[in-house]
Amino acid sequence: MGFMAGKKALIVGVASERSIAAGIAEAFAREGCDIAFTYQNEKLQSRVEKLSARLGQNTDLLFPCDVTSDDEIDAVFETLGKSWDGLDILVHSVGFAPREQLAGGFVESITREGYAISHDISAYSLAALAKAGLPMMEGQNGSILTLTYNAATQVVPNYNVMGLAKASLESCVRFLAADLGPKGIRVNAISAGAVKTLAAAGIAGFRKMLNYAEKSSPLRRTVTIEEVGNTAAFLCSDLASGITGETTFVDAGSNIMGMVFDDD
Numbered sequence: 313m314g315f316m317a318g319k320k321a322l323i324v325g326v327a328s329e330r331s332i333a334a335g336i337a338e339a340f341a342r343e344g345c346d347i348a349f350t351y352q353n354e355k356l357q358s359r360v361e362k363l364s365a366r367l368g369q370n371t372d373l374l375f376p377c378d379v380t381s382d383d384e385i386d387a388v389f390e391t392l393g394k395s396w397d398g399l400d401i402l403v404h405s406v407g408f409a410p411r412e413q414l415a416g417g418f419v420e421s422i423t424r425e426g427y428a429i430s431h432d433i434s435a436y437s438l439a440a441l442a443k444a445g446l447p448m449m450e451g452q453n454g455s456i457l458t459l460t461y462n463a464a465t466q467v468v469p470n471y472n473v474m475g476l477a478k479a480s481l482e483s484c485v486r487f488l489a490a491d492l493g494p495k496g497i498r499v500n501a502i503s504a505g506a507v508k509t510l511a512a513a514g515i516a517g518f519r520k521m522l523n524y525a526e527k528s529s530p531l532r533r534t535v536t537i538e539e540v541g542n543t544a545a546f547l548c549s550d551l552a553s554g555i556t557g558e559t560t561f562v563d564a565g566s567n568i569m570g571m572v573f574d575d576d
């Protein structure tokens with residue numbers, strides 16, 4: 313029996329088999345968790361459906377959800393509530409900034425609109441989902457998890473306004489943890505090292521970043537969505553019952569390095 317047997321999770325953020333959220337779903341399913349999914353739009357529906365089927369999940373529990381829409385967020389929990397009495401786990405694996413925000417200098421690229429969109433989709437959406445999901449989650453050792461990146465606290469070239477959005481997201485984790493702790497809900501983040509997913513495809517210099525991690529991280533490699541998935545399963549299970557408000561790095565150790573020489 314897996315260590316998540318009897319748990320029910322909603323996973324937001326699968327776009328493909330390579331999504332970090334797909335690695336999380338894989339680990340959750342292996343550990344005996346029942347999983348419902350959302351998909352951003354019809355274009356992604358069939359991909360999420362395939363993943364749900366491959367993991368032996370109930371493919372009726374798939375809901376459209378663009379996180380910029382309060383109506384779609386509310387509809388997810390209203391419909392889910394017809395199949396499930398409660399919800400133990402909510403996974404938020406969503407991030408977006410308009411593409412032109414992620415290239416060039418910070419001052420040069422940032423706009424009011426780019427700021428608003430990136431913070432709405434990448435940070436506010438965690439609070440929005442927690443708020444709408446709360447009635448189904450309270451009073452049962454619930455757990456909320458989101459995905460962040462080290463550029464929240466340390467400058468990474470080209471990440472630009474997404475770094476500000478991740479800083480807001482990490483603060484949101486702490487405020488949610490303090491507010492929802494008394495209701496039995498833990499809230500945590502995983503700060504993942506760079507992984508080649510759809511969100512990373514087409515970002516100028518991404519290959520260079522992966523090569524850099526392979527040379528400079530203590531483990532001399534990048535991380536996999538399986539490794540992020542395993543840590544997510546731990547954090548969302550009762551094994552992590554004493555952990556809340558934390559950001560846990562799954563980055564092959566990259567974040568501890570203060571300086572790296574390229575000659576060894």
Ligand code: NAD
Pocket residue numbers: 324325326327328330331332333351352356377378379380405406407408433459460461503504505506507508509510511512
């Ligand atoms: P991905 O493209 O597979 O996932 C991003 C998801 O965000 C997609 O499923 C997409 O549908 C969803 N999304 C975007 N806008 C949305 C909207 N308006 N409504 C609903 N969903 C929306 O890429 P990923 O790398 O798996 O990203 C997942 C999370 O992991 C993001 O928060 C990302 O910032 C974070 N992260 C990624 C890396 C990396 O290197 N890939 C590293 C650290 C953290």
Ligand code: 0WE
Pocket residue numbers: 407408409410411414461468469470471474506507510511512513515521
């Ligand atoms: O969080 C991310 C990626 C987030 C992301 C990606 C895209 C690409 C497509 C947000 N918005 C968009 N918008 C699009 O139009 N990562 C941690 C991966 C990532 O993205 C970078 C990185 C890393 C690492 C962008 C610049 C520099 C480094």
